[in-house]
Amino acid sequence: MITFLREGLRASTSHGALLLLAPLAGAPLMGAAHAQTAAVPNDGNAVLLDTITVTSGKTENKVINDLAGSSVVTREQIDLFQSSRISDVLQGVPGVTVLETGTDPGQAINIRGLQDFGRVNVLVDGARQDYQVSGHGANGTFYLDPELIGQVDVTRGPVSNVYGSGAIGGVVSFRTRTIDDILNPDEKYGATQKFGYGTNGAGILTNSMVGARIGTAADVFGQFLYRNTGNYRDGDNNKIRDSDSELTSGLFKFNLYPADGHTVSGSALLQNYDFTNNGDTGAGTRFKNDVTANTFTLGYRFNRPDIPWLDLSLKAYYTTTEDRKRVITPTSTYGALGVRPGAPLNYSMDTAGFDFNNTARFETHGLAHALTVGVDGAQDIGRTRDRAGGYGSAFTPSGDRTLIGAFVQDEVRFTPWLRAIGALRFDSYELSSVRTSSDGSRVSPKLTIGVEPIKGIEFYGTYAEGYRAPSITETLIQGSHPFPIFNILPNPNLRPEVAHNLEGGVNIQYDSVLTAGDRFRAKASVFRNEIDDYIDTVAVGPVYNVPVVPGMPASVCRFVPRLCLIGIQDQQYQNIAEARLQGAELEAAYDWGQGFVTVAGTIVNGRNEITNAPLNSVAPNRFSTTIGFRFLDDKLTVGTRLTFVDDTKRTVTNPEKGYGLVDLFASYRYNENISGDVTIQNVFDRQYTQYQNSNPSPGLTAKFGLTVKFASR
Structure with a gap:
């Protein structure tokens, strides 16, 4: 182990590092639990792979027992690393990367090489986040601050077919904070206040949470969050312009308990981001951005142990994300079109949806069943209002899309060592605009077999299919790229993508392995996901040349070829016959x-x-490790995480070599009401750019947090 650490540290400071060591999402619950999470006591359940998840199948299960590539990130881990962006939160989840630009708080999630246009179903309190704007970065960003998150559940691959249409890459489900994050079960009301400060642009943070239990009839929870970040510097001490932003956010939740087993719940999440940038390349027209990202939910749940055939969940939701942009400084290309400072460009996506399901637990002929039946649907209404040149409305067209699905899933326990999960999902979609429309439907199966030949070691195999309808943008996009000039053509004949995923894995769990009371947990899997009719941009039409100077007539290319770019073609989203992704985690x-x-x-x-x-x-490819130690009766936790990425994709689009990072953390819990945290990221001030990101990442950054809680029993 000492030799491994020495080699890891040496690699982290060399430009030839081949592997990425990112912190495992299964990092253990830390002994120095924070005051705002005092409702989750340190009861010895120290490994996060023992945390309950429902993402892969709607029924509660420990991550280590889940027959899928599942991971969980808890509030304790988010606090330990002082996460300030979703990329921090998910940094160590196997198979998951987060695409971001330093100049926009919005982020996109990639699972096993699949991203954009809903291939990864991102949920916030069960509500789909379908906002997307076309550009040079990711197509499918969402806005959420880590301080609002209570837990993250991740399922990789198209195996979570009970969680809505399109998730051929996987599902990432964010649960926002609740009253249980600040109050213990025996506490009636209380408040938690967190103050944070960070160097290198990390800025200031204030997070206020209050909650009250009104006897056994109801509870209410509220949160107010303010974060102000500045421009950061990368590892070469270059200031990243426009990497500052300001966030104001509020969260309100309530639960009503009208009778035993009945729960009526509601939530309202409001976020407002202010920032300025020159687009995702840093070279376009300069805009002032005012983004609102709001999510509203209303739900009903019935669950009683004495009625096993009725575990009913009904939820309706509405999400709206809007970026109200104003031109500050137009480029010469925009100026030639008459665009002036103050010209507006608005992108919006409104999604209304529902998710109804019931799980019945029963036995037939000695077999234990958990039969889940459900229906879900969502309608996306995308609107672009462009008075700033027309490029925005061309590349992110307005349109409507409706998704409807139904599913049935049966989890069967045959013997203590043999179980199976079988499921079918029906998907249907309709897409329309003023110019065209399309529709389609399909049934997707899933079958998983789990065998435990030796107590503590369970093998599983899965075959699952997924179905993703074309998005509004992929189908309707139409316009000319500003520079270099080429056309992007619509394709109303796009066919939906169909994923065929084969996966095999093993779950290992043992206690008291080396010493009394210790715990070892491990999940490993291999997969091959073949996608028919995969949608990607391809070059189409004749080859032509375009001038290198914006506004110069194309005819100059015939006389002075050196002033022109050669071999330009139009672009169009088309169906590729087959794409294949395979790997191991x-x-x-x-x-x-x-x-x-x-x-x-x-x-x-x-x-x-x-x-x-x-x-x-x-x-x-990535590899990671986190090492920590507990002192002073578990009040103090200190440790390091080592992060390495290799250079296997350097020949594709990534100009960076492999790199390695070292982070340090310390968390001290004085008592259940006062705690403090210190995190130092990128200790060696490495210069690096994460894959497909537009800007280099921050250099050496220190973050400090202080949390104070008051509660009454």
């Missing part, structure tokens, strides 16, 4: 009470099976 954790160590690794390769060209959306 590992996450493991060992906790011996006085300390812990976790590891995580990801290897993914993706290719266009027709051209044999690599898929640019596949991130480099």
